[in-house]
Amino acid sequence: MSRLFDIKNLTVKFNKGSFNALEKVNLYLKKGEILGILGESGGGKSTLANSMTLLNDRYTGEILYKGKELKSMNHGEKKIFSKEVQLIFQDPYSSLNPKMRLKDIILEGAFIHGLIPKNACNGLVKSLLDKVGLKESYLDRYPRELSGGERQKAAIARALALFPDVIIFDEATTNLDLVSQREILNIILELQKSGVTCIVISHNLPLINIISDRIIVINNGRIEEEGKTEDILTSPKSEYLKEILNSNYKL
Numbered sequence: 001m002s003r004l005f006d007i008k009n010l011t012v013k014f015n016k017g018s019f020n021a022l023e024k025v026n027l028y029l030k031k032g033e034i035l036g037i038l039g040e041s042g043g044g045k046s047t048l049a050n051s052m053t054l055l056n057d058r059y060t061g062e063i064l065y066k067g068k069e070l071k072s073m074n075h076g077e078k079k080i081f082s083k084e085v086q087l088i089f090q091d092p093y094s095s096l097n098p099k100m101r102l103k104d105i106i107l108e109g110a111f112i113h114g115l116i117p118k119n120a121c122n123g124l125v126k127s128l129l130d131k132v133g134l135k136e137s138y139l140d141r142y143p144r145e146l147s148g149g150e151r152q153k154a155a156i157a158r159a160l161a162l163f164p165d166v167i168i169f170d171e172a173t174t175n176l177d178l179v180s181q182r183e184i185l186n187i188i189l190e191l192q193k194s195g196v197t198c199i200v201i202s203h204n205l206p207l208i209n210i211i212s213d214r215i216i217v218i219n220n221g222r223i224e225e226e227g228k229t230e231d232i233l234t235s236p237k238s239e240y241l242k243e244i245l246n247s248n249y250k251l
């Protein structure tokens, strides 16, 4: 499997003289896999996701996407990158424009990138709704007229309208009830089958266990361990993982 991302010595320092949010992080993402990123609050997971999507460019080290360092990409390359790599946030309400109807929200990015002719809109938006399990009758709704789980599905449909190669889910199921969580997990597994590579960031070990091919544990800005899901859960090395596994979590 070829690598989509290759990250070398990624270091992020937000305030001069204070601690590093990320410290010499090295990791890769293989095409077709689901990579789980696990760690406690404040450990640096979102900083990693934001840096991998250039929402944060105040980093040192290298983030290579398909062999090209993100900050050295020219305008055209960055535009392609922003289509190919999508980020889904924890709070779908704040990431959806409250003044736009669902169909316009879903198609906005695809229009900006010139991906779809006007006459193909209806077909595309219906197939995207179907993929994420939203009813066609929701097309004219505003975000406030959707439940939390439905809003998260809408955010995924909007990302899918760009036919991305990679989707990073940053705590995307954290605020959802168990049924919605399960539905989003199933969507992610279906995405993997259709060739989309995914990163799932969470502090929820059962969720990461169900879905990931490989896991990285990141705390205090450092990678504490990395390996195939079954390997690191059966013989954990980090104190963090040992503690969770010794608590009430059962594999």
Ligand SMILES: Nc1ncnc2c1ncn2[C@@H]1O[C@H](COP(=O)(O)OP(=O)(O)OP(=O)(O)O)[C@@H](O)[C@H]1O
Pocket: 014, 015, 021, 039, 040, 041, 042, 043, 044, 045, 046, 047, 048, 203
């Ligand atoms: N823009 C910023 N400016 C200053 N400090 C920041 C900024 N973003 C994050 N931090 C700090 O960097 C550290 C890592 O934060 P980050 O959000 O990456 O952690 P996280 O693992 O995603 O946490 P959570 O699971 O709670 O979302 C934290 O101490 C946070 O306060």
